[in-house]
Amino acid sequence: MTNSDIKAKDRKYVLRPWALPPGEPLLFAEARDCVVKDENGKEYIDFTAGYFVNNAGHCHPEIAKAATAQLSKVLQVSGKHSSVAMILLAEKLVLAAGGKMAKVFFATGGSEANEFALKAVRQKTGKKKVAYLRDGYHGLTLGSLAVTASKKYQATAVVPLGKNEYEVSNAYCYRCPHVDNCATQCLDETEKTFDANPDTAALIAEPVQAAGGMAPPKEWWTRLQSMLKKRGILLIADEVQTGCGRTGTMFAIEQYGLEPDVIVGGKGLSGGVGSLAAMIVSDEVGKDFYSGTTPTNGGNAVSAAAGFRLLELLEEEGLIDNAMRAGKQLTEEIAALEDPWVGDIRFKGLLGGVELVSDRASKEPLPKDVVGKIRDGLFDSGILLTVSGPHGNCLRIQPPLSIKAEQISHFVSVLKAVLKKVRG
Numbered sequence: 001m002t003n004s005d006i007k008a009k010d011r012k013y014v015l016r017p018w019a020l021p022p023g024e025p026l027l028f029a030e031a032r033d034c035v036v037k038d039e040n041g042k043e044y045i046d047f048t049a050g051y052f053v054n055n056a057g058h059c060h061p062e063i064a065k066a067a068t069a070q071l072s073k074v075l076q077v078s079g080k081h082s083s084v085a086m087i088l089l090a091e092k093l094v095l096a097a098g099g100k101m102a103k104v105f106f107a108t109g110g111s112e113a114n115e116f117a118l119k120a121v122r123q124k125t126g127k128k129k130v131a132y133l134r135d136g137y138h139g140l141t142l143g144s145l146a147v148t149a150s151k152k153y154q155a156t157a158v159v160p161l162g163k164n165e166y167e168v169s170n171a172y173c174y175r176c177p178h179v180d181n182c183a184t185q186c187l188d189e190t191e192k193t194f195d196a197n198p199d200t201a202a203l204i205a206e207p208v209q210a211a212g213g214m215a216p217p218k219e220w221w222t223r224l225q226s227m228l229k230k231r232g233i234l235l236i237a238d239e240v241q242t243g244c245g246r247t248g249t250m251f252a253i254e255q256y257g258l259e260p261d262v263i264v265g266g267k268g269l270s271g272g273v274g275s276l277a278a279m280i281v282s283d284e285v286g287k288d289f290y291s292g293t294t295p296t297n298g299g300n301a302v303s304a305a306a307g308f309r310l311l312e313l314l315e316e317e318g319l320i321d322n323a324m325r326a327g328k329q330l331t332e333e334i335a336a337l338e339d340p341w342v343g344d345i346r347f348k349g350l351l352g353g354v355e356l357v358s359d360r361a362s363k364e365p366l367p368k369d370v371v372g373k374i375r376d377g378l379f380d381s382g383i384l385l386t387v388s389g390p391h392g393n394c395l396r397i398q399p400p401l402s403i404k405a406e407q408i409s410h411f412v413s414v415l416k417a418v419l420k421k422v423r424g
């Protein structure tokens with residue numbers, strides 16, 4: 001079968017219900033560390049890390065080894081029973097999460113694990129409402145979608161969602177009217193909203209918002225956390241994307257001194273092998289949690305063995321420190337371009353990217369078609385990345401945490417040329 005036959009079958013049989021940018025879907029013929037090859041042998045540096053999953057790089061030989069060893073022992077045991085791999089991963093997650101985290105409930109994906117978190121906080125508090133942050137993303141299944149801020153995504157449910165869910169302000173500091181005298185004024189309204197909703201079980205939030213890379217200042221989270229504690233509102237920290245070292249610490253909560261009641265992990269937790277997600281809870285929440293039964297594939301042994309090895313590698317290979325270093329390098333080198341379209345450069349470790357504007361003073365977002373041309377130019381030059389953010393004008397630059405200094409410098413030089421070319 002030729003490559004074009006395969007691609008024709010992809011178009012014929014695989015449903016992709018979203019707008020496809022030119023060149024996508026890319027057929028990954030080979031992927032190693034930060035580089036993927038398409039079927040024609042063209043190489044791309046993957047600044048998406050396989051959609052923010054392969055934090056130690058694609059096809060890490062140690063992860064392949066751990067998964068292969070597990071393959072000949074036990075493949076799948078649902079949460080009804082157990083495997084050594086699942087137990088050891090649960091222990092590792094609890095120890096890594098620290099604080100009052102005590103037990104793990106395994107699921108198969110981030111959306112699903114968030115659904116369980118929403119149930120857990122309702123069961124614990126007996127309250128029905130859940131608050132979420134503006135621009136937050138928690139998944140596409142109905143429950144998780146109800147706390148995902150995007151109206152565009154919510155509309156895919158056809159029926160209105162959000163009867164028991166409500167939005168509160170995020171910390172989008174680049175476009176904050178109070179930015180020069182920040183006293184977390186954006187939380188004043190949130191405080192009133194919480195008071196108007198005494199039946200609120202929890203706030204679900206990404207410690208750093210992944211779509212757009214908005215990292216709140218520490219004092220913002222400190223104040224929000226004390227507002228929650230004062231009212232007995234639980235905190236669900238959605239670390240599906242920020243976890244596994246991406247922000248420069250194992251979990252982003254560490255950088256903010258957050259003490260959530262529930263942490264949700266996913267994406268890289270499977271080491272890229274199959275799909276695995278986790279709801280990590282305090283004993284207080286865990287003792288009241290009742291799921292009825294287990295998600296069939298929650299805690300797959302092969303995924304757990306690979307995920308466990310990934311967590312070890314993050315430490316052994318200094319990948320979490322490298323995320324911090326690489327985020328700094330990206331910030332410095334992109335700033336040095338002094339490009340008039342670069343409005344804001346936001347990195348927490350290797351979570352974030354660049355917000356593009358047509359005018360730095362007015363901060364007018366660069367039109368989406370122009371951002372699209374930049375993305376296409378990067379793609380043609382062998383750079384894979386995605387576009388996101390509240391205004392659809394952020395280049396999301398999130399490679400594996402193993403990215404090398406020279407790969408970053410190469411990326412920045414390509415970005416420079418593409419920005420110039422698109423500007424004409």
Ligand SMILES: Cc1ncc(COP(=O)(O)O)c(C=O)c1O
Binds near residue numbers: 112206210238242267
């Ligand atoms: C913060 C966050 N939460 C939840 C999800 C949903 O995870 P999944 O796509 O595995 O359902 C994602 C996925 O991008 C995410 O980034």
